[in-house]
Structure formats: structure tokens, C-alpha cells
Amino acid sequence: MIGLEVVFDVSVAVLLVVLALESLYTPNLFTSIAFFIAFGLVMALAWVRLQAPDLALAEAAVGAGLTGVLLLDAAREIAAVRGVERTPRSMVRLTSLLVAAGVGVALVAALLEVPPRAAGLAEAVREALPLTAVEHGVTSVLLDFRALDTFFETAVLLLAVITVLVLQAHQHVRIIPWELSASPVLSGLVGLLAPVVLVFSGYLLWAGTHAPGGAFQAGVLLGAGGILLELAGVHTVSRLPRRALRWLLSLGVAGFALLSGTLLLAGRGLLELPGAGARTIVIALEIAIAVSVALTVVSLVVGSNLRLEPPEQEP
Amino acid sequence: MSTFLVVSALVLLATIGAGLVRVSRGPTAADRMLCAQLFGTTGVAALLLLAEAYDRPPLRDVALIFAILAALVLTVFVKHAAIHRHSRDGA
Structure with a gap:
């Protein structure tokens, strides 16, 4: 039974990475969006497996109800103005790369601070729940x-x-x-x-x-x-x-x-x-x-x- | 029983993996969009199976949200297709 759950979790994780890569690197914007919609769905399954049904609910509502619609609209508008828009200058690209890299390094540093297998605050919240x-x-x-x-x-x-x-x-x-x-x-x-x-x-x-x-x-x-x-x-x-x-x-x-x-x-x-x-x-x-x-x-x-x-x- | 349910959910997950080929190849936008829509149906089934397997009723709510909102993205897709055809015919 445990082996089966591991297979399921690994499949979800692999599918997530594949979907993320596809939606980032597909040249066609529309195909990206289709992949991203599927990504939201599998992400909801991942939250379920991580015992976070609240997040799964939010992912379902935002993914199915908002981001898909916004992205489809945005892609259509980009297609309509294509040729008018300018590609960002290299300075802008370099700055965004540096900012993204900085945030990435900070996140990894924060992750390393977290002790492995930390219990988190779930137990403390459960104990204090009668007070709320x-x-x-x-x-x-x-x-x-x-x-x-x-x-x-x-x-x-x-x-x-x-x-x-x-x-x-x-x-x-x-x-x-x-x-x-x-x-x-x-x-x-x-x-x-x-x-x-x-x-x-x-x-x-x-x-x-x-x-x-x-x-x-x-x-x-x-x-x-x-x-x-x-x-x-x-x-x-x-x-x-x-x-x-x-x-x-x-x-x-x-x-x-x-x-x-x-x-x-x-x-x-x-x-x-x-x-x-x-x-x-x-x-x-x-x-x-x-x-x-x-x-x-x-x-x-x-x-x-x-x-x-x-x-x-x-x- | 629970093993059977999780295995079924795993099979559904595998069908999503197989369906990625259609999203990637198309050839038309409608193929890709309908495939993503069918993933939604598969996901609803997988969520319901997991809800039974682990006895977690809130997962049915997650499945219900996906089921209710499935039509929304498709409607927006059809809207764009309709406007596109309209402007092409008008030009």
C-alpha cells in the first residue's frame, strides 16, 4: 500500500515538472496555456496528496475560474497587437534575470534554514483551536x-x-x-x-x-x-x-x-x-x-x- | 478496496500523461483545448477516487469546483473563436 502511494506521488511530481517545462518552452502561446491549465489540475492533486485540501480548493477555483480565462484573453490581445509591441531592451532583460536569480538564491537560503522533518505549527494550532x-x-x-x-x-x-x-x-x-x-x-x-x-x-x-x-x-x-x-x-x-x-x-x-x-x-x-x-x-x-x-x-x-x-x- | 481505488486513480493519471501528446501535437487549437478539458474530467474522477480511498470528503468539494467551472474556459475559448471568425468574414 505504501509502495503504491509512492508511485502515485512520484507520478504526480513527474507530470508536474513535464507540464511546467512544456508550458514554459512551447513556442505557441495557446499551447502553453493548454499545458498551464493541465498544470493547475495536477497541482490540485499534488496539494491533495500533501494533505492541504484548502490549497487544493483554492487552486481549483483560481486555476479553473480565473487564470485560464485571463491567459486566453491576454494571448488573444498579444496576437492582435503583434508587430506593434517592442521586444524588451537587453538592460530590462538583464535586470529581470538578476532580480529573479536573487529571489531564487534567497528562497534556497530560506529553504536550507528549515530543519528537515520539522513538525511545523500544526500541533500548536490544534491545541489552541478551542480558544478561537x-x-x-x-x-x-x-x-x-x-x-x-x-x-x-x-x-x-x-x-x-x-x-x-x-x-x-x-x-x-x-x-x-x-x-x-x-x-x-x-x-x-x-x-x-x-x-x-x-x-x-x-x-x-x-x-x-x-x-x-x-x-x-x-x-x-x-x-x-x-x-x-x-x-x-x-x-x-x-x-x-x-x-x-x-x-x-x-x-x-x-x-x-x-x-x-x-x-x-x-x-x-x-x-x-x-x-x-x-x-x-x-x-x-x-x-x-x-x-x-x-x-x-x-x-x-x-x-x-x-x-x-x-x-x-x-x- | 482502497488499493483498487488508488490503482484506478493512478491509471487516470497515466491517461493524462498520454493525453499530453495530443495537447502538444494539436494540430488545431480546438484539439488542444478539448484535450485540456478532458483532463479536467479525468481530474474530477481521480479526486473522487482519492476522496473515497482516504475517506476525505473535502476532496469532493475540490472535484465539484472543477466540474462546475469546466465550462468557463471553454466558453471563453469559443468566444475568441467566434470573434475571430466574425472579424475575418467582415474584412
């Missing part, structure tokens, strides 16, 4: 023990989506119309899938309190559902008033900021959750993060269709 508001270790780390990290992660996401929206608003990079003409097949498919996506992302959010799941996975899944709706011409996010969109995009960060401000004023530590009501606070934060993540995902893909600068309001 939730029953799942990963969620307790994300929203209780290390809530500050999650706070900054939501801020990074917000920064990323702001950057993308600003670039798209000012450079008009998107040249491809983002919508299919009305088709009974597509609207039938979306009509079937959209409710399932909605229910399942709600389930994942709820599951996060006691099992693998949580705000990020639920948010990405919900966002992927939003992309499907936009594709079918059902404009949910792209017709939001821009003020509402901005607030909803910042809901996760705003929730964290409000919470830490209130706690500091009440004389507690930053993000030191009170014993009573901690569960409600954690769930409210999860909902806020999920909404922000979902809108971020849709905005990244459907970007310039979001009318951030409507002409009638500009002088």
Missing part, C-alpha cells in the same frame, strides 16, 4: 491568530485591482469585445450553472468555519460565476454604479480597518477578538472578504467594461 471562534485550523490561522496577514492580503488584492482598472481606463488596452452574441446554448448553460455556483460558494463560505473552505475560495468561485454571467450578456458587475463598485471592492479591507479601529478604541490589542461575539465577527469578515474577492475577480477579467469614468460625469 471556529473549528477549522486553517480558518483560525487566517482570521484569528494571523488576522493581520489576511488584512494586508486583502489590501494587496485591492491594490492590484486598482492598478488594473487605472491602466485599462487610461490606455484602452482591451480591444476585444467582452460578450458573446445571444445564443440559446450559452444562456441555457449559464441559467443552469449560475444558481449552482451561487449555492456552492455560499456552502464553501459556511464550510470554512469547520472544514476546508472559506472566504477566498468562495469569493473566487462567486467571481467565476460573475464572469459566466457577463459572458452571456447578463451584466451584473459591469453595470454597477462606480461608487458602489468601489465600496464593494474595498469591503474586505474596510471591514478589517473598522474592526481593528473599534478594538483599539475599546482598549484591546489590534485585531484581538473579544471572546463573546468573535464567531459573528469572523463570519462577517469572511462575507466581506468573499464579496471583495468576487468583485475583484470579475473586475480583473471584464475590466474596461466597468464604466469607471462615465463621460457624463467628466467635465
Whole structure:
């Protein structure tokens, strides 16, 4: 039995390396993307074998719901402007090579610092779990023990989506119309899938309190559902008033900021959750993060269709 | 029983390895994309087998995400193909 598992794990590892090499070194961009989609799938299997179902869920949602779509769009846009774009200067290439090499060396050095077969902090988290508001270790780390990290992660996401929206608003990079003409097949498919996506992302959010799941996975899944709706011409996010969109995009960060401000004023530590009501606070934060993540995902893909600068309001 | 399930998952993994040839050779973009899509179906089956073999219900959720979102990438692919044909016919 043990031998069999080793065979499975080695096969997954070999397949991952082959897929990574193929997607990096295939001359055709489209083939690269097909390989990369397969890479995400096998990576999810690898996370499963590494006993990290939370990561497998995230890999599945991001890989199947976001990166494939973004890469396909990007490849099409590159093909459309080919001949116009310039190849990066050799100085730029050299600098990026040096930066990449530096990061690589730092990562290897950090890896060598880790003692082999270290138990990690899993046992400590398991022991302290009764002190937290939730029953799942990963969620307790994300929203209780290390809530500050999650706070900054939501801020990074917000920064990323702001950057993308600003670039798209000012450079008009998107040249491809983002919508299919009305088709009974597509609207039938979306009509079937959209409710399932909605229910399942709600389930994942709820599951996060006691099992693998949580705000990020639920948010990405919900966002992927939003992309499907936009594709079918059902404009949910792209017709939001821009003020509402901005607030909803910042809901996760705003929730964290409000919470830490209130706690500091009440004389507690930053993000030191009170014993009573901690569960409600954690769930409210999860909902806020999920909404922000979902809108971020849709905005990244459907970007310039979001009318951030409507002409009638500009002088 | 568990051995049988893991062996089946291993066979599914081997079919992904074999399918890489089609992704690599094509010849058309649709061949490559459909092959990657079929990997998704294979992956769902492998995840369900592993969920049973190791009695880990969360793996069914992972499989469900892949199953639900499989149509998304394909829809975007069809969108690009449709726009391409439209612009070619219009030109």
C-alpha cells in the first residue's frame, strides 16, 4: 500500500515538472496555456496528496475560474497587437534575470534554514483551536491568530485591482469585445450553472468555519460565476454604479480597518477578538472578504467594461 | 478496496500523461483545448477516487469546483473563436 502511494506521488511530481517545462518552452502561446491549465489540475492533486485540501480548493477555483480565462484573453490581445509591441531592451532583460536569480538564491537560503522533518505549527494550532471562534485550523490561522496577514492580503488584492482598472481606463488596452452574441446554448448553460455556483460558494463560505473552505475560495468561485454571467450578456458587475463598485471592492479591507479601529478604541490589542461575539465577527469578515474577492475577480477579467469614468460625469 | 481505488486513480493519471501528446501535437487549437478539458474530467474522477480511498470528503468539494467551472474556459475559448471568425468574414 505504501509502495503504491509512492508511485502515485512520484507520478504526480513527474507530470508536474513535464507540464511546467512544456508550458514554459512551447513556442505557441495557446499551447502553453493548454499545458498551464493541465498544470493547475495536477497541482490540485499534488496539494491533495500533501494533505492541504484548502490549497487544493483554492487552486481549483483560481486555476479553473480565473487564470485560464485571463491567459486566453491576454494571448488573444498579444496576437492582435503583434508587430506593434517592442521586444524588451537587453538592460530590462538583464535586470529581470538578476532580480529573479536573487529571489531564487534567497528562497534556497530560506529553504536550507528549515530543519528537515520539522513538525511545523500544526500541533500548536490544534491545541489552541478551542480558544478561537471556529473549528477549522486553517480558518483560525487566517482570521484569528494571523488576522493581520489576511488584512494586508486583502489590501494587496485591492491594490492590484486598482492598478488594473487605472491602466485599462487610461490606455484602452482591451480591444476585444467582452460578450458573446445571444445564443440559446450559452444562456441555457449559464441559467443552469449560475444558481449552482451561487449555492456552492455560499456552502464553501459556511464550510470554512469547520472544514476546508472559506472566504477566498468562495469569493473566487462567486467571481467565476460573475464572469459566466457577463459572458452571456447578463451584466451584473459591469453595470454597477462606480461608487458602489468601489465600496464593494474595498469591503474586505474596510471591514478589517473598522474592526481593528473599534478594538483599539475599546482598549484591546489590534485585531484581538473579544471572546463573546468573535464567531459573528469572523463570519462577517469572511462575507466581506468573499464579496471583495468576487468583485475583484470579475473586475480583473471584464475590466474596461466597468464604466469607471462615465463621460457624463467628466467635465 | 482502497488499493483498487488508488490503482484506478493512478491509471487516470497515466491517461493524462498520454493525453499530453495530443495537447502538444494539436494540430488545431480546438484539439488542444478539448484535450485540456478532458483532463479536467479525468481530474474530477481521480479526486473522487482519492476522496473515497482516504475517506476525505473535502476532496469532493475540490472535484465539484472543477466540474462546475469546466465550462468557463471553454466558453471563453469559443468566444475568441467566434470573434475571430466574425472579424475575418467582415474584412
